Amino acid sequence: MNRQLAHLSDEALVALAARSEQSALAELYDRYGRTAYGLALRVLRDQALAEDAVQEAFLTVWRTASRFMPERGKASTWILTLVHRRAVDAVRREQRRRADSLDRAAEPAVEGAEEDAFLHLQRERVQAALRHLPDAQREALELAYYGGFTQSELAERLGQPLGTIKSRMFGGLSRMRELLGEPGTETSWTPTT
């Protein structure tokens, strides 16, 4: 694998992708493809659909890299937002959403050994933050983000007023932000070489 771009920031790679540097797109995929695929698979529960969502998202990165604005947020956030949007669009289209979308037992077991240490650490941090949320907030975030439900669908499903669902999502994200922002929990990509 060509990792000569490994020292560049994500944002610099997007700038290079905007100049048609294919190796920059490859490096972005090497950094975030696995997370992207994991996310799409969690939402879609179907390998072929998940691959399609990831491919479309990365091609959108390739097509629109010149319009990426670093002052609006991190490149990794932009890329994974594109992946998530594709996955949610597809799950709504395919009506593949399932009542058991929170059923962790259905997730494939994965050995950590083959996984990047950075990703492993990230996962533990975010899972720990999720565990600290009140149950109602965690449920709202998980059903919305992983289940692909709209706020109105959530209100109906949970038998709560829409206002309650909105507060749970806002409260949950705000609390997550505090938990993830605590010292020693840097989230940005830091090249190791």
Place this chain on the structure above:
Amino acid sequence: MDAHDLTAAYALDALAPDEAEAYERHLSQCEECREQLAELNETATALAFATVAPAPPARLRASILDAAAAERTNVVPLLRRRWVARGLAVAAAAAACIVVGLAVSLSQSSQPETVTASVVLGPNRTATLHISGLSAAPSGKTYEAWVIPKGGSPRPAGLFPGGGSTTVRLRGTVPRNAVVAVTRERAGGASTPTPPVLFSTPT
């Protein structure tokens, strides 16, 4: 409906299409919501890292890169006869680092090399230059970075030997609209740059 309280749902992609459109219209006129969305979006994306999944099949990477290559027919050729500077600036707000990326491709004699470089501007206009793929300077020579203020004379900003990946903390600050450039100089460096400029980028 008050669009202000839709920010979290939008960050989670939990709005129906008509609601999302209405929120985006509001967003174009509400600085407060834009700032809040940037924060909540980053947090929502953290949820992506909590998932457990097997690695994607290797064909996915190849498929993406093939499709990307097929879409872009004006791909910048990797090999050039001479050093070619490709500078580009990415405008960014003061809070974040500004990344100025430039990719340089060259071939010397029969050995093609690809050099990539980027200038990262930090707060207070300090900057670092990151370079990889640049072959080590020959004996008795060094690479020298320069900061050239708009309308001013080049100022030496640091020496580096090249070879592998190098990070150079540029001496002093980089004024707005200055150009960062690199030349090859005799060991010990020079006080004015010796042509040719190997590559340069506006900041």
